[in-house]
Amino acid sequence: EAGVVQSPRYKIIEKKQPVAFWCNPISGHNTLYWYLQNLGQGPELLIRYENEEAVDDSQLPKDRFSAERLKGVDSTLKIQPAELGDSAVYLCASSPAAVGRTEAFFGQGTRLTVV
């Protein structure tokens, strides 16, 4: 069974440019998460989807970040415009149901460098 797939693995962009990340969750997993991991820290939630509905986006900086999960499967996370401080690893995860009841699995992440 395929795990959570993310692309690209690495991205280098200049500041003020847009960037997008893509995530394909494990088949049948209704819940999808985007996490941000800064160097030397644990991941922190940006947004959580239950099917196609964003049920927790309180930590998503909405002035420059946006996300969507069309048809309740794949998801994209976009930053526009990118800032130097956005350099980090962006992780996607999925779980069969709410993570308070089930195990979550993570993709390999996208390492973003903004120069």
Next chain:
Amino acid sequence: GIQVEQSPPDLILQEGANSTLRCNFSDSVNNLQWFHQNPWGQLINLFYIPSGTKQNGRLSATTVATERYSLLYISSSQTTDSGVYFCAVASYGGATNKLIFGTGTLLAVQP
């Protein structure tokens, strides 16, 4: 919100040694997971262990939910065990229906 503390923050071992990593959390939880983040950044699931004890090869974990802590045991460590170990917890329902991570334990196993 729930606070998660891991100890020790750093650990250096000689190959073959045993170690114990600890995770303390500040409130009751429904989910606790241990992850190993390898040098390429991938978070590998080690254990899903809201309570009780589990073993997988050289690794085992115990969660005592009533006392709000979990332990990860690594026996006969190998260089491939190097990386960061994260504990993450979640509670079902409300604002905490998400994995909250600790700051991790950085493990280096020397040959």
